[in-house]
Amino acid sequence: MAEQGAGAEVSALARGLAVLKVVGDAAGPLSNRELADATGIPKPTVSRLAATLVASGYLRQASDTERFSLGPALLDMSNRYLRHFDLRGVARPYLSELAEFAGASVHLGVRDELDMLIIDSLRPRSAMISSRIDVGSRMSIATSAAGRAYLAALPPAEQADLLDQVRIASGENWPALEPRVMAGLEEHARLGYCSSFGEWHPHIHALGFSLRGPRGERYACSCGGPAYLLPRETLVARIAPKLLETAQRISADIGTVPAD
DSSP states (O other), rough: HHHHHHHHHHHHHHHHHHHHHHHHHHOOOEEEEHHHHHHHOHHHHHHHHHHOOOOOOEEEEEEOOOOOEEOOHHHHHHHHHHHOTTHHHHHHHHHHHHHHHSEEEEEEEETTTTTEEEEEEEEEOOSOOOOOTTOOOOTTTTTTTHHHHHHHHHOOOHHHHHHHHHHHHHHGGHHHHHHHHHHHHHHHHHHHSEEEESSSSTEEEEEEEEEEEEOOEEEEEEEEEEESSSSSIIIIIIIHHHHHHHHHHHHHHTTTTOOO
């Protein structure tokens, strides 16, 4: 019986997390019925889960309705999570300098499944167009410059495992995607950075580089923006040298070697 109880608790936790994810991905507050439809969880169970999450602050219920949005406890948890990334504080001045030099947005990310999750985002003061990529946004590992740089910097066994996961998730798109992913690995080995010219987003050009934190944790950065403002030639000839210098300066400051 104890084992059954433990299993039920894990199932309840998984369902609660599924509810939070659906609410977080939604464009606006959701009702119990909408949550049940989106998660496949029975509506009575959704109602109990939502009530529990509201009581603990992870969901917020709109006044006089049964519609839910994310609650303040998640923000507190996110802030605690980000405080563990001490590399952000060290890297930020260098990344800000890179953003100003390039006139482009710079993003710092960590891996979350098959995406890079943005944990810091910097924009130049001179930017006329503001990037929509902010903390909490995601970039595909397979198509973004930061994701490819992260992949390229992994040890061979970890890289092979992640490539296999990308292949399975890509399904019938993998034959078209594979040559570009492999070209990114070769580019990183040859130049020290990865590029994405309209692959992650058709109107975005970017360069990416990898970093290793003081405890061996891995990160990736991207520097990019609208393709018409940052043509390939400008990124490669003018911004790439500054990008590599930035990676070296951050690594020297935290006492590590650049990720490879």
